[in-house]
Amino acid sequence: MNRLxxxxxxxxxxxxxxxxxxxxxxxxxxxxxxxxxxADLAVSVLDGAGHGVAGIVIIAESDTALPDKHTPxxxxxxxxHMQFVPRVLVVQxxxxxxxxxxxxxxxxxxxxxxxxxxxxxxxxxxKYPPVIFDRPGLVTLGCNIHDGMIGYIYVTDSxxxxxxxxxxxxxxxxxxAGNYTLTAAHPQMQEAGGGALQLHLTLADNTHAxxxxxxxxxxxxxxxxxxxxxxxxx
Amino acid sequence: MVRLLTGTVRQAVLGAAxxxxxxxxxxxxxxDFYAIVDLRAVAADGVRSFLNGGLGELRFDDQHDxxxxxxxxxxxxxxxxxxxxxxxxAVAYGDHDRSPLDLTEIYAEVRPYPWNSWRSRLKLGVxxxxxxxxxxxxxxxxxxxxxxxxxxxxxxxEFRTIGAEYDLDWLGRQRxxxxxxxxxxxxxxxNDFSGTLLSTSGWAxxxxxxxxxxxxxxxxxxxxxxxxxxxxxxxxRLGYYLGGTAKYLDALELRVLHYDNRANPNTFxxxxxxxxxxxKFNSAGVRWTPTDRWTVIAQWLAGTTLTGDSGFxxxxxxxxxxxxxxxxxxxxxxxxxxxxxxxxxxxxxxHQTQSDNFFNTDRGHAWTFAYQRELNRxxxxxxxxxxxxxxxxxxxxxxxxTAARERELQLALRLRL
Numbered sequence: 001m002n003r004l005x006x007x008x009x010x011x012x013x014x015x016x017x018x019x020x021x022x023x024x025x026x027x028x029x030x031x032x033x034x035x036x037x038x039a040d041l042a043v044s045v046l047d048g049a050g051h052g053v054a055g056i057v058i059i060a061e062s063d064t065a066l067p068d069k070h071t072p073x074x075x076x077x078x079x080x081h082m083q084f085v086p087r088v089l090v091v092q093x094x095x096x097x098x099x100x101x102x103x104x105x106x107x108x109x110x111x112x113x114x115x116x117x118x119x120x121x122x123x124x125x126x127k128y129p130p131v132i133f134d135r136p137g138l139v140t141l142g143c144n145i146h147d148g149m150i151g152y153i154y155v156t157d158s159x160x161x162x163x164x165x166x167x168x169x170x171x172x173x174x175x176x177a178g179n180y181t182l183t184a185a186h187p188q189m190q191e192a193g194g195g196a197l198q199l200h201l202t203l204a205d206n207t208h209a210x211x212x213x214x215x216x217x218x219x220x221x222x223x224x225x226x227x228x229x230x231x232x233x234x
Numbered sequence: 235m236v237r238l239l240t241g242t243v244r245q246a247v248l249g250a251a252x253x254x255x256x257x258x259x260x261x262x263x264x265x266d267f268y269a270i271v272d273l274r275a276v277a278a279d280g281v282r283s284f285l286n287g288g289l290g291e292l293r294f295d296d297q298h299d300x301x302x303x304x305x306x307x308x309x310x311x312x313x314x315x316x317x318x319x320x321x322x323x324a325v326a327y328g329d330h331d332r333s334p335l336d337l338t339e340i341y342a343e344v345r346p347y348p349w350n351s352w353r354s355r356l357k358l359g360v361x362x363x364x365x366x367x368x369x370x371x372x373x374x375x376x377x378x379x380x381x382x383x384x385x386x387x388x389x390x391x392e393f394r395t396i397g398a399e400y401d402l403d404w405l406g407r408q409r410x411x412x413x414x415x416x417x418x419x420x421x422x423x424x425n426d427f428s429g430t431l432l433s434t435s436g437w438a439x440x441x442x443x444x445x446x447x448x449x450x451x452x453x454x455x456x457x458x459x460x461x462x463x464x465x466x467x468x469x470x471r472l473g474y475y476l477g478g479t480a481k482y483l484d485a486l487e488l489r490v491l492h493y494d495n496r497a498n499p500n501t502f503x504x505x506x507x508x509x510x511x512x513x514k515f516n517s518a519g520v521r522w523t524p525t526d527r528w529t530v531i532a533q534w535l536a537g538t539t540l541t542g543d544s545g546f547x548x549x550x551x552x553x554x555x556x557x558x559x560x561x562x563x564x565x566x567x568x569x570x571x572x573x574x575x576x577x578x579x580x581x582x583x584x585h586q587t588q589s590d591n592f593f594n595t596d597r598g599h600a601w602t603f604a605y606q607r608e609l610n611r612x613x614x615x616x617x618x619x620x621x622x623x624x625x626x627x628x629x630x631x632x633x634x635x636t637a638a639r640e641r642e643l644q645l646a647l648r649l650r651l
Binding site (some may be wrong): 106108110112113119121122140142144145147148152188 | 267313316317319347348349350351403405407408409410416481484494
C-alpha cells in the first residue's frame with residue numbers, strides 16, 4: 001500500500017471500494033516521438049457535473065525506483081483568523097514547512113501523527129525555523145489553544161505532486177517512462193469508503209497523458225465560521 | 235430627576251476614569267490586558283427591578299433608566315510555562331455593590347499538549363461551569379445580545395465554580411474523524427446559597443453578573459430590600475457537577491451537565507440570616523452553525539432547590555421550602571461582516587412545592603432582539619429590545635399585580651481599550 005495513505009485517518013484509508021482503474025495511456029500516445037523525452041501529465045479532477053474541483057492533492061508515484069530527483073524546499077503554512085492557511089499542503093519528504101502566525105493572538109501548533117511528531121510552544125509572529133518533514137505520510141496539525149484549527153500536510157517521496165487549480169487541473173512535467181500510481185486525496189473527500197482515489201497508468205517517453213479523476217460526491221463542507229472564531233470559548 | 239442625573243454623571247465619570255487609568259497601569263505586557271467601557275442609553279417601563287429592591291425581572295425599570303453605565307470590564311490573560319493559562323476578569327457596574335470593582339472570574343487552566351488524541355485540562359480557581367453557549371466573549375459576555383437568556387442570566391447571578399474542574403477530551407478530528415468528545419467533573423465549595431434569588435424574584439434577563447465578593451440587590455428603600463450573596467460556604471460540604479460535550483466539525487456543539495451543590499438545607503447562616511439552599515439541576519444545550527452566517531442555539535435547564543425555614547429565630551425548625559424550576563430558549567443569529575442580528579425566545583417557570591403558608595410561582599416568556607455593529611477595532615454599537623411577560627406570585631404579597639409586561643430598549647456604545 002502507498003505509504004502516504006497508510007495513516008489511520010478514516011479519510012485516507014483505502015478499502016475494497018476504492019476505485020482503481022488501470023490505464024495504458026502511454027500506449028495510446030506512443031509514437032508521438034522517437035526521442036527519449038520524459039512524459040507529461042495533465043491531471044483533471046471533476047465533480048459529478050463535470051466541473052473542476054480545486055485544491056485536491058495529486059501525487060504520481062513510480063512503481064519502480066526513480067533516479068534521484070530530490071528537490072525539497074520550504075513551504076509556508078500561515079495562521080490567519082484562527083485557521084491554517086492553506087489548510088492542506090503537499091510537500092516532498094525532507095522539505096521544511098514554515099508556520100508563521102499572522103494572528104494577533106498566540107497559537108500552539110502540534111502534531112502527534114506518526115510521520116512527524118512536534119510541537120511549537122506558544123508564539124505569535126515568526127518565531128521558529130521551518131519544521132522538517134522527513135518521513136512520508138499524512139500529518140495532521142492542531143493548535144492546543146484553538147481546537148477548531150486543523151491543518152493537513154501530505155508528505156510524499158515522489159517529486160511529482162501538486163494540488164489542482166481552480167479549474168481542477170494539475171500539470172506534472174518530466175516523468176520518466178514507467179508504471180505509475182496516481183493518487184487524488186483531500187481530507188474532505190467523501191468517496192465511497194471515505195478513501196482517496198487512485199489510477200494506475202503506464203507512461204512511455206515523450207507522451208502527454210490526460211488522466212481524469214471523477215469525484216462521485218462533493219467535498220464535505222467544512223464551514224470555517226470566521227465570525228465565531230474571534231472568540232475564545234468558555 | 236436631579237438624583238438620577240447625579241448618579242448618571244457619577245457612573246459616567248467612574249467609567250471614564252477607569253477607562254483612562256487602565257492604560258497607565260504598569261504594563262507587564264500590553265496585550266495581556268483588555269478593558270471595555272460600556273455606556274448605555276436605556277428606556278424601560280418595567281416594575282421596580284429586583285436589583286433596586288422590587289420584583290421586576292429586568293436590570294432597568296421605569297425609575298432607573300436614561301443614560302446608564304452598562305459596565306466597565308477589565309481583564310488580564312497570561313500564559314506561564316507554555317501550558318498554564320491564567321485568566322482574571324473584573325467588572326464595575328456603578329450600582330450598590332460593596333466594592334466598586336470586583337472579580338467575576340480568576341483561574342488558571344493547565345492544558346498540556348495532547349497525548350495521542352487525548353488531552354487533559356485542569357482548571358483551578360473561580361470560573362463559570364460550562365453551561366452557557368451564548369456567553370463566549372471575554373468577561374463571560376454574550377456574543378449575541380446585551381442580555382443573555384434567562385438560564386444564563388441565572389448562572390451569572392447565582393453560580394460560580396470556586397474549586398477545580400477536570401476535563402478529558404478526545405480530539406477525534408486529529409484522527410480523521412468528524413466528532414470530538416469531552417467529559418468533565420468538578421468539585422467546588424462556597425455555593426451554599428444558589429437558588430435564593432430564583433425562588434424569590436423568579437427568573438430574570440439581564441447582564442449584571444454577581445461578582446466574587448459582591449452582593450446583588452438594594453440595601454434599603456424597596457419593598458423587597460436586602461442584599462443577597464451566594465459565594466459562601468457554611469456547611470463545609472463540596473458540591474459537584476458532571477458534564478459532557480460533543481462537537482461535530484465546526485458545525486455543531488452539544489453540552490450536557492448535571493449540577494448538585496450538595497448544600498445542607500439544615501445549615502443556618504447567621505451572617506445571611508438564612509438556611510443553605512440545596513440546588514440540583516440538569517442542563518442541555520446545542521449550538522448549530524450551519525454556515526458562516528447563521529448560528530442557532532438552544533438550551534434547556536430543569537431542577538429543584540430546597541432550603542430550611544429561614545426565620546432568624548427559628549434555627550431549630552426543620553420545615554422546608556422546596557421549589558421546582560425549568561427554562562429553555564432558542565436563539566437565532568445572523569452575521570455578515572461587522573453586522574450581527576439576533577433574536578431569542580425564552581420560556582421559564584418556577585413553582586414552590588413545599589411551604590407552610592405561601593407558595594411562590596413564576597411563569598413567563600420573553601422576546602429579545604439585538605443588532606450589533608463593530609464600528610472599528612475599538613468601538614462597537616449594540617441595540618437591544620427586550621420584552622418579558624411574567625406572572626410572579628410574590629408580587630401579589632406586596633400589593634402589586636402578579637402579572638407584568640416589562641419592556642427595555644437599550645443602546646450600548648462600547649469602547650475596547
